[in-house]
Amino acid sequence: MQDIIQLLPDNIANQIAAGEVIQRPASAVKELLENAVDAGATQIKLIVNDAGKALVQVIDNGKGMSELDARMAFERHATSKISHIDDLFQIKTMGFRGEALASIAAVAQVELKTKRAIDEVGVFVTIENSKVTQQEPVATENGTSIAMKNLFFNVPARRNFLKSNPAELKHIIDEFIRVAMAFPEIFFSLTSNGQQVFHLEKGTLKQRIVQILGNNYSAKLVSVQERTDYLDIIGFVGKPETAKKTRGDQYFFVNNRFIKSAYLNHAVMSAFAEMIPKDSFPMYALFIDLDPAQVDINVHPTKQEIKFEDEKIVYAFVQSAVKHALAQFSITPTLDFEL
Ligand code: ADP
Numbered sequence: 001m002q003d004i005i006q007l008l009p010d011n012i013a014n015q016i017a018a019g020e021v022i023q024r025p026a027s028a029v030k031e032l033l034e035n036a037v038d039a040g041a042t043q044i045k046l047i048v049n050d051a052g053k054a055l056v057q058v059i060d061n062g063k064g065m066s067e068l069d070a071r072m073a074f075e076r077h078a079t080s081k082i083s084h085i086d087d088l089f090q091i092k093t094m095g096f097r098g099e100a101l102a103s104i105a106a107v108a109q110v111e112l113k114t115k116r117a118i119d120e121v122g123v124f125v126t127i128e129n130s131k132v133t134q135q136e137p138v139a140t141e142n143g144t145s146i147a148m149k150n151l152f153f154n155v156p157a158r159r160n161f162l163k164s165n166p167a168e169l170k171h172i173i174d175e176f177i178r179v180a181m182a183f184p185e186i187f188f189s190l191t192s193n194g195q196q197v198f199h200l201e202k203g204t205l206k207q208r209i210v211q212i213l214g215n216n217y218s219a220k221l222v223s224v225q226e227r228t229d230y231l232d233i234i235g236f237v238g239k240p241e242t243a244k245k246t247r248g249d250q251y252f253f254v255n256n257r258f259i260k261s262a263y264l265n266h267a268v269m270s271a272f273a274e275m276i277p278k279d280s281f282p283m284y285a286l287f288i289d290l291d292p293a294q295v296d297i298n299v300h301p302t303k304q305e306i307k308f309e310d311e312k313i314v315y316a317f318v319q320s321a322v323k324h325a326l327a328q329f330s331i332t333p334t335l336d337f338e339l
């Protein structure tokens, strides 16, 4: 009998892996924005056409790439962010797996333009089916522009799974907001089919929240601030009167990374308890900072679910921080003593 096992060619392996990282245009938006943040950009522009199905482009003024790095960046497991297994427990960057660009290059046509400040000219690279198809020097600004065109052009079955343009654009806006909210010191803009959707000047967190969620929050944000040896919590909650009938404006960030956590959401909800009507949802944008060794962000491909070393402590701190912030709205005064 003949042996039947063979190694998959790289482009097929990349396409399979891409299924986890790049599910829709918004996944590419998240990855490209995070790369721009990691590159130290102070200005990040996002351009989408056709809800990202035709084009997702991110232009940053970050540190750029060398000619060789510009090609290497699209290899699987190619990263400049970790080099040692121990680094996994001290991650300070948004990316670290070196999978995003490889995944994008496996399922879309990519055009990269990049230049470092120390280089005279930049480099322009095009990639299709995981292979560099063109490379030439180019005159360009310092920083990087990555354009992802025709997502899933080579995987029609996946392309057919994409939702309507309004639905996909909504996902894109969600991802854009999650990154923009975490980095108020960076200018962000979003243009969709030539129309400007967001233009966010750099400023304070409070200003950024109001820019994104609307002026009606400007006098309605309550500051949350609690610093302990174990973790810091800063951010804002909406005054109880701003609670809405629909869930929506609720954001948790752990070490500046947006996360979803029903458990921590419960901690906030319980702090609001009697102050808001049943079945209504308060606004919050809370930033939890703690030693990266206390969280595992490597449990989910999109890194939106994470594991805390000690979830109960985090819950207790979140609840008490929000309670303190809301004390002024409480009918029964909160007693604050330690046993
Ligand atoms: P990761 O972010 O996990 O390292 P990516 O596939 O997203 O993996 O990117 C691979 C590498 O390409 C990064 O580690 C970085 O060195 C480089 N890179 C990607 N995007 C940019 C950018 N906008 N500016 C500068 N370098 C970038």
Ligand code: MG
Binding pocket: 031, 034, 035, 094, 095, 096, 098, 100, 101
């Ligand atoms: Mg990345």
